[in-house]
Amino acid sequence: MRFQQIDQFASELKADKRASVYQSTKSTHEKRTKLLFDEFADPNRLRQIAGEIKQHTLENLDTYLPAVEAKMKANGVQVHWAATAEAANAAVLAIMRARGATKMVKAKTMVSEETELAHFLEKHGIEALETDLGEFIVQIDDDHPSHIVRPIIHKNRREIATSFEREGLGAYNDDPETITRRARQFLRHKYLAADVGLTGANFVSVESGRMVLVTNEGNSRFCLAATKCHIAMIGIEKLVPRDRDLALLLNLLGRSGTAQELTVYTEFISGPKSPTQPDGPEEMHVIFVDNGRTEVLASDCRDILRCIRCGACLNVCPVYRQASGHAYRSVYPGPVGAVLSPLLMGDKFAEKADLPKASSLCGACNEVCPVNIPIPDLLLRLRNKAKEEGVPSPGTPPMGAWALLASQPMAWRAALVGGKVMNYLPTKLLPIPALRAWEAKRALPAWRGGEFRKWMKSRKSRAGL
Amino acid sequence: MTDDRESILSRVRGALAPLDERAAMPEYTTEIAVMRQMIAGRDLLTVFTERIRLVNGVALTDPAALVEKLRAGGWTHGYCDPALWPRLAPHFGADFKVEIEFDRARVDDYAFGITRAAGAIAETGTIILNEATTSRRLAALTPWVHVAVVERARIFADLPQAVAALGPDSNVIWCTGPSKTADVEGILIEGVHGPGIQIALVMQGA
Ligand code: SF4
Numbered sequence: 001m002r003f004q005q006i007d008q009f010a011s012e013l014k015a016d017k018r019a020s021v022y023q024s025t026k027s028t029h030e031k032r033t034k035l036l037f038d039e040f041a042d043p044n045r046l047r048q049i050a051g052e053i054k055q056h057t058l059e060n061l062d063t064y065l066p067a068v069e070a071k072m073k074a075n076g077v078q079v080h081w082a083a084t085a086e087a088a089n090a091a092v093l094a095i096m097r098a099r100g101a102t103k104m105v106k107a108k109t110m111v112s113e114e115t116e117l118a119h120f121l122e123k124h125g126i127e128a129l130e131t132d133l134g135e136f137i138v139q140i141d142d143d144h145p146s147h148i149v150r151p152i153i154h155k156n157r158r159e160i161a162t163s164f165e166r167e168g169l170g171a172y173n174d175d176p177e178t179i180t181r182r183a184r185q186f187l188r189h190k191y192l193a194a195d196v197g198l199t200g201a202n203f204v205s206v207e208s209g210r211m212v213l214v215t216n217e218g219n220s221r222f223c224l225a226a227t228k229c230h231i232a233m234i235g236i237e238k239l240v241p242r243d244r245d246l247a248l249l250l251n252l253l254g255r256s257g258t259a260q261e262l263t264v265y266t267e268f269i270s271g272p273k274s275p276t277q278p279d280g281p282e283e284m285h286v287i288f289v290d291n292g293r294t295e296v297l298a299s300d301c302r303d304i305l306r307c308i309r310c311g312a313c314l315n316v317c318p319v320y321r322q323a324s325g326h327a328y329r330s331v332y333p334g335p336v337g338a339v340l341s342p343l344l345m346g347d348k349f350a351e352k353a354d355l356p357k358a359s360s361l362c363g364a365c366n367e368v369c370p371v372n373i374p375i376p377d378l379l380l381r382l383r384n385k386a387k388e389e390g391v392p393s394p395g396t397p398p399m400g401a402w403a404l405l406a407s408q409p410m411a412w413r414a415a416l417v418g419g420k421v422m423n424y425l426p427t428k429l430l431p432i433p434a435l436r437a438w439e440a441k442r443a444l445p446a447w448r449g450g451e452f453r454k455w456m457k458s459r460k461s462r463a464g465l
Numbered sequence: 466m467t468d469d470r471e472s473i474l475s476r477v478r479g480a481l482a483p484l485d486e487r488a489a490m491p492e493y494t495t496e497i498a499v500m501r502q503m504i505a506g507r508d509l510l511t512v513f514t515e516r517i518r519l520v521n522g523v524a525l526t527d528p529a530a531l532v533e534k535l536r537a538g539g540w541t542h543g544y545c546d547p548a549l550w551p552r553l554a555p556h557f558g559a560d561f562k563v564e565i566e567f568d569r570a571r572v573d574d575y576a577f578g579i580t581r582a583a584g585a586i587a588e589t590g591t592i593i594l595n596e597a598t599t600s601r602r603l604a605a606l607t608p609w610v611h612v613a614v615v616e617r618a619r620i621f622a623d624l625p626q627a628v629a630a631l632g633p634d635s636n637v638i639w640c641t642g643p644s645k646t647a648d649v650e651g652i653l654i655e656g657v658h659g660p661g662i663q664i665a666l667v668m669q670g671a
Binding site: 020023024027040046049052055058059060062065080134137151152153157160176177179180181183187208219226241243244246247251252262263265267270272273278288290294295297298302 | 479601624
């Protein structure tokens with residue numbers, strides 16, 4: 001029996017993992033909605049404007065990118081460019097080598113997940129330690145994040161306690177507070193011993209060249225207080241035109257992502273430390289990373305580049321809630337991932353062309369998106385692209401028979417009668433393998449075909465038509 | 466990497482060239498993203514005090530109350546910005562050990578750190594730190610308790626006002642409550658890498 005790949009994964013997912021993903025996504029989503037609608041008269045208007053700001057920026061990147069580069073240089077930042085993941089990793093390594101640096105502490109950055117920076121550096125003899133609690137646990141388990149904001153949404157405290165014990169962070173203890181304290185104690189000495197702090201950026205203002213970083217744990221603050229060199233890896237789509245646009249976007253980001261009015265720490269960084277400050281980086285580098293983004297910009301799916309990685313669409317998505325993040329086989333799971341991940345594959349698009357099909361197109365992702373990305377439309381465009389490129393699609397029922405029935409009234413009526421027979425036959429006998437696979441995991445409602453036609457007829461006769 | 470610069474920029478130009486029209490920048494006032502009904506004519510210190518409590522932070526106006534709180538928590542060894550110490554010292558008893566130098570080799574010794582803030586935001590209960598007013602980045606971050614001394618007149622009403630006041634400072638940090646995580650089973654735990662207790666001491670002429 002052939003399932004679509006996401007279905008297959010979901011069907012094998014352990015019940016406790018599904019439950020933990022389901023519970024926490026649902027509660028975050030509900031809190032988000034309450035927060036937005038209680039505090040703002042017209043939150044949908046905010047989402048629209050935020051979307052327009054980002055769309056405008058994307059469509060003017062040809063002027064904004066050189067402008068922000070000039071501003072950053074004037075602020076004392078060294079600016080680098082990386083067309084590919086390999087180039088981005090090589091740029092980081094070159095900066096570290098030039099300083100004779102061997103130890104890095106990393107804050108959470110999605111673009112470094114794309115380039116698999118930590119693995120790359122480790123191969124070159126550099127210790128690259130994740131400091132976000134969730135990412136740290138992912139790293140010691142050699143696992144993958146399963147949510148863009150909550151990397152270990154798929155793990156429970158018992159698994160984490162076991163990993164901590166294995167890593168020598170203390171005897172088994174699964175109290176979340178103890179787990180957090182142990183990580184605090186272990187990591188603070190790692191920051192202080194590190195040479196370089198690596199971060200991403202949530203936004204970059206073209207007007208001032210400031211980058212904005214938001215975290216709850218304070219790990220990026222620690223990276224920038226303890227080390228002497230700051231490297232920021234930033235996707236080229238992160239720009240916004242002016243500082244004042246940041247207030248709007250920050251208001252939406254915290255609420256959409258974690259149901260907070262504001263994330264605990266919002267850092268506005270525009271250069272190395274000042275000469276009178278004893279702590280922090282004397283040197284600051286920004287690496288602008290393309291890694292497939294310009295190709296997305298050239299496509300009819302460029303709207304997805306507005307994404308501010310809040311995770312709201314994951315939390316609300318019925319498919320994500322059932323399948324969890326690993327089902328998407330990508331750095332970006334959920335609705336945003338179903339669009340972005342295949343696109344970022346470039347000429348290997350076919351390998352992930354199944355992702356856009358794992359959606360009922362219910363539209364919930366679009367409704368919650370703080371930058372109003374029409375995700376369902378983009379999913380349809382990608383399905384079309386897959387079709388046009390002749391990507392095979394196992395697990396999808398052929399629609400030819402359906403088309404024939406639906407266009408022939410006689411045949412349709414016959415099928416409706418036939419459908420009633422299905423109520424009495426075991427579904428194992430379904431003639432289409434994909435439907436059989438689908439049905440194996442779901443209970444089909446009783447067939448009720450023909451009711452509408454009957455109702456329509458009697459209505460017409462009542463009305464004397 | 467100059468090659469990468471050229472290739473990225475030329476691909477960006479190539480991607481945008483076919484567009485008949487570029488999306489315009491929307492006109493809007495930052496007012497739309499402000500929780501107006503909450504501020505509306507109220508005293509900013511009152512709003513700030515109320516809001517910081519909602520994010521599990523504490524606002525105090527009396528240095529004696531601060532000292533009491535530190536003593537009650539058993540946090541008697543800490544750091545204080547030398548510029549603030551002359552004014553605060555009279556309130557601290559002999560049971561306290563307060564250093565005006567911060568030694569990074571002994572980060573675990575400091576239970577509290579007292580530094581100056583650049584201001585605060587009433588709407589969200591946020592403390593604003595920046596490069597110009599923070600004597601030591603590590604002292605405002607690594608101790609379990611961080612006390613930010615906020616000048617009464619530097620409380621901004623809302624986010625847009627605070628953004629407008631960013632100025633030329635190279636490292637501005639908005640702190641909204643103590644450091645926290647919900648990574649383990651969605652359970653909220655405070656004090657991950659930063660302070661587990663965040664206090665604002667609001668003073669005139671700080
Ligand atoms: S697509 Fe929208 S909702 Fe989804 S992560 Fe990006 S910004 Fe958030």
